[in-house]
Amino acid sequence: MFYREAGQFKTSYAADQAIFPILQDRLFVIAVLAVAYLVIPFISTPYFLVTIMIPSLIFCIAALGLNVLTGYAGQLSLGTGGFMAVGAYATFKMTTMFPELNIVIVFLLSGVFAAAVGVLFGLPSLRIKGFYLAVATLAAQFFLIWLFNRVGWFSNYDPSGTISMPPRDVFGIRVVGSGAAPEVRYLMVLTLVVVFCLLVKNLVRSRMGRTWMAVRDMDIAAEIIGIRLMWAKLSAFAISSYLCGVAGGLYFAVYLRTVETIAFDVVLSFVVLFMIIVGGLGSVLGSILGAFFITAIPVILTRAPHDLGIPISVDMAQHLEVIIFGSLIIFFLIVEPHGLARLWQIAKEKLRRWPFPY
Amino acid sequence: MRAPATEAANATETGKTVLSAENISLTFGGLKALRDVSFDVKKGEIRAIIGPNGAGKTSMLNCINGFYHPQEGTITFKGVARRRARPDRIARQGIARTFQNVALFKGMSTLDNIMTGRLTKMHTNFLLQAIYWGPNQREEIAHREVCERIIDFLEIEHIRNTPVGRLPYGLQKRVELARALAMEPDLLLLDEPMAGMNLEEKQDMCRFILDTNHQLGTTIVLIEHDMGVVMDLSDRVAVLDYGNLIADGRPDDVQSDQRVIDAYLGVSHQ
DSSP: OOSOOTTOOOOSHHHHTSSSOSHHHHHHHHHHHHIIIIIHHHHSOHHHIIIIIHHHHHHHHHHHHHIIIIIISOOOOOOHHHHHHHHHHHHHHHHHHOTTSOHHHHHHHHHHHHHHHHHHHHGGGGTOOHHHHHHHHHHHHHHHHHHHHHOGGGGTTOTTOOEEOOOEEETTEEEESTTOOHHHHHHHHHHHHHHHHHHHHHHHTSHHHHHHHHHHHOHHHHHHTTOOHHHHHHHHHHHHHHHHHHHHHHIIIIIISEEOGGGGSHHHHHHHHHHHHHHOTTOHHHHHHHHHHHHHHHHHHHHHHHHHTOOOOHHHHHHHHHHHHHHHHHHHHHHOTTOHHHHHHHHHHHHHHTTOOO | OHHHHHHHHHHHTTOOEEEEEEEEEEEETTEEEEEEEEEEEETTOEEEEEOSTTSSHHHHHHHHTTSSOOSEEEEEETTEEESSOOHHHHHHHTEEEEOSSOOOOTTSBHHHHHHHTTGGGOOOOHHHHHHOTTHHHHHHHHHHHHHHHHHHHTTOGGGTTSBGGGSOHHHHHHHHHHHHHHTOOSEEEEESTTTTOOHHHHHHHHHHHHHIIIIIOOEEEEEOSOHHHHHHHOSEEEEEETTEEEEEEOHHHHHTOHHHHHHHHOOOOO
16 A cells, blocks of 8 residues: 555656666665664664674675675575685785775775685686586685685784784774774674665676676576676676675674684585575575574574573573574575565565555 | 568578588587588578478577587688687677577566677676766666667567566567567577467567568578478578588479478488
């Protein structure tokens, strides 16, 4: 009844190609952004920001990156953790070598290193597909972690191989390191997420996105319409790894602050893959929903008994969390195998007709 | 349908040769798919390739657009001879094709599928694409207009935003033709454009092929099993049998050729 596009006519291709062609969608997105920027930082506790919002937002970028590669370009990858590690170590090295360099620029540059590494490990995709490619990208995962463990230069010869984020200011405000306010960290990560979502959405609705989707859907037909498969696949690897690298840098500098390579092991690759499968392959919205679902739900479930005043032990709460979380994943995948984003789309279709049954 | 086809035939008798294949031989291990096949395609004509199943028709198209590399022979397109070239290069030279079994991008809408046909003609770099507003949007809109004209031309306005996976087979074939036309090819290869269609859909498709040929001036190479269609549409017909070219000429001549009749009806070998 409220979500109806009747009467909204478009008179130009520009209007028809807009990201949110329907007025209600535009209003909804503006409302969400307003809440994220103007309400959440002021009403939420530091605990909520640090344990739920910041990691969820950082994983949004990582999931967005993997979704470019797997969801849009159809190249299965299990190297996400490795590419995130490249971003993390690049951030650490750059900010310790050039302490004066603006930390936001460091984050953006650290993605470039990850992109280069991603292209290198994307080369096998020119010959192999599907599960075999996933196994080939596992090589990236294991090799990169081994490299960062093994070569002391990456951790500035720290005896335990740990890297710690030194404090950095932007325009006189402490944004990372000890003493950085959760609100500031949250707003910085949120802004990066919004910018990257917009950039990726623009890419996937332009020539590049159509190139990737063509390669994903049928590579032979893509070739006969003039697509160079090598260029299409490697560009997907580059942009995907760039985003994963930036996410890795933030994961280290803003969220964990002190990191060992174990934080970027293969489990992380799987977690990000689950995010896009649960959220929805080939969808920007799916990356966001998946990242929040996988990151936030376990935290909320673990805390729930305590918050609700149910007297059960911490162990018990954690076991229950695993059970409920697993069931939720299965439930959502049975309800809609194409992910939460599709579920949202179906809900909108239904709303469009409501209250009429046809 | 017949009259304009013959008119076009007369007009193109003197047309320049767009594509010529000389002494093409293609073998897969011991199997000879094509033996010493030579034929040419003149500008503006509709050229049919017919023959029984397994005669090498699709192999011939695959050679022309670079999927297969014949062991012997040369293919000359627009005056440039080539031996080995990648399919995407050949697409950029101006050869488009459709497949026997529909090869659309299932996850994309009709419009996006047709827009992929414009990829080789779009040039903004990825940074401008990421920013979108500005040069990229202008380019998107310019190419959207071209695609909309093709959508008009093939009468598929109503399915513009439908994911192609949901379309019936006949419409999918039409979208595939639209995608090929979006490339504005000089030479269009159609591999059984009417396979599995009912009479009405076939009539539509015939009309679109003729319109493409007449209005857009596209040269067409066509593989088809429906003899009525082939004889009506095409200016010249090449007949393949077991990889050999057994006849080549105007539809009427080919129809009455004894070797062609034997190939199609079978003949007892004593």
